[in-house]
Amino acid sequence: MLAGKKIILGVSGSIAAYKSALIVRGLVRAGAEVKVLMTQAAADFITPLTLSTLSRNPVTSSVHTDESWNNHVELGLWADAYLIAPATATTLAKLAHGICDSALVAVYLSARCPVFFAPAMDVDMWRHPATRTNVERLQSFGNHLIDVEEGELASGLTGAGRLAEPEHILQHLADYFAEAANRTSLQDLAGRRVLITAGPTHEDLDPVRYLGNRSTGKMGIALAEAAAARGARVELILGPTSLTTTQAGVTVVPVRSAREMYAEAVDRWPESTDAILCAAVADYRPATVAPEKIKKGDGELTVAMVRNPDIAAELGRGKRPGQRVVGFALETENGLENARRKLIDKSLDFIVLNSPRTPGAGFGHDTNQITLVDRNKVTPFELKTKRAVADDILDRLADNPTP
Template structure:
């Protein structure tokens, strides 16, 4: 999948910069053409000569040199993908806020290709709210996170923050190009803009505890990628999960709580033709969130819960004639009856029913088994991969073409 691809590798000043040599070698062996950008700090950890020798191209560390100007705009247009690995906390902040003081950031701001960033730093730096906010901001721009891995760090601590292993980074790029639409994929959703909610929501009890569920976001991400492959623009609102998507034409908005997901959905809904509400949204949240950790005491603990806003009902009961809303129902008993009641109450166009009691279905699995229910009929499907399930759902949505 990487043969013939044009890849920019941006290297910033982390001890993990030595792994850039392995990344470049892997890309070249796979048949990719590689251009390397380095920050000045990166050269303290690995020499430009090493990376230019492996990539068979000059390494760029400045927009202008004694020999002339390195055209960052031209380079940004040249690439099929831009990979920044390792990305330090400083580099993440500069990318997120457009601080253009290096060739690495200048090319990023000029790039029209998909951008992947693979952070590397110590555990406390990775978990700091400032870093988390910068990562979320970069993802909200449509960039793709290659998540950190856990293990021994340069500080001697153990935890999250290690640069993803080179083979994992290369596999992520392989997966990205393997998922790209080709001429055999139907473009029957071209012109549609689809809002998709995915993953769980977390409702905080105190600074360290929350109410949540076992949703991973796999089904919603499969829907987003399948819809994008079929020509749709996708607004993906994604609850807390370690998963992300690398597909083009998907704008990801990370959220944590039901109210954050509700606000994001309402903001984007007027610009969308369809909504597929796949997220496992918490129905209730604590009435109050403790400012300090709740201490264990003798006796029972009683929590007072209040209702969260109902995203499906709000969108379904306020949709326009040319908008479609698809809901999900996870039921353990009386599935069809309960799902149809939900469909009618929330004014949905159809609803996807599944059950956690079906072997290989629902949370955490790569497969699912569903029934599609509308006001007139129930259509049942066998157990399939979640990507195949996504296409079954989208087939039904594509058949129901909105009237302009």
């Protein structure tokens, strides 16, 4: 699955840098085109000439040289994947915080392709909270960790911290591209008509103020695009957000309030086969909307609130045989208990449970960490990009027949 792929290899200053030669050779033998970036420190462990010879391309270490400027933006757009191996503790910190002092980091900040990082360091450095925080931060950005392996380290200690073996790194990349190819060719939702709600709702308080939440709609848009890519016709009922999609097969229905979203969902549900209710719908709205801007007074302001209609409960009650309803549960406490109660009370087929307290999950992130909950099992997943999470949800939707 690596044949024809364009791979950037970033090498930082670790004793494990000698393995980068084996990585380059393995990629080239597999049919990939490889361009190598090095930090200045990496050249103390392996020469640019070695990696240039093996990759058959010049090696870059700086954004500019005396003769020319190296276009890191162009390189970041060129690649199908960016692999950083070995990634030292210093490099992890710079990547995590955008400290752009080398071509390696500059291209990382410009890359639009998937990024994989394979750390290498001594066991205590690997276990240190600063390193763990940087790794988690990079994963929260949607980057892929190729985990360290255990064994004898350069310090003489034995433990976790060794760079993953080159063949394991190459297999990780090959598996990624194989899965991506399978997703592209997968049409298991062909013929389905999928209704998706996404984004926040805004509930007016007066002509200039509203009650809302921090949802951006990223998760719902990722679901809509992934479902359409798998053959479904998608109607995306999207609350007020700056984001949208132009994916073929997706019809965007913009709404603002919970009642507007409810009306559109109920109207379209009879013609749909599946509903994925991803929107962060306001449970309550102000009982009355002031006709003029509410002026600041001397005392406290009390706002009476009333319940909004429940989209999930309405669609769950009204589903026919063959229709499926998927709910979302964003919980800060007692998540599993609350998700199971919601599953039963609203006649849902399964629930996507997540928490805004999980690093990299919840509103505004490009990643999410979910647990799928149905009547028979609970399936947790690791932190992933929201597009990868969308495919996990759709896998369950495609494989989960209606009881």
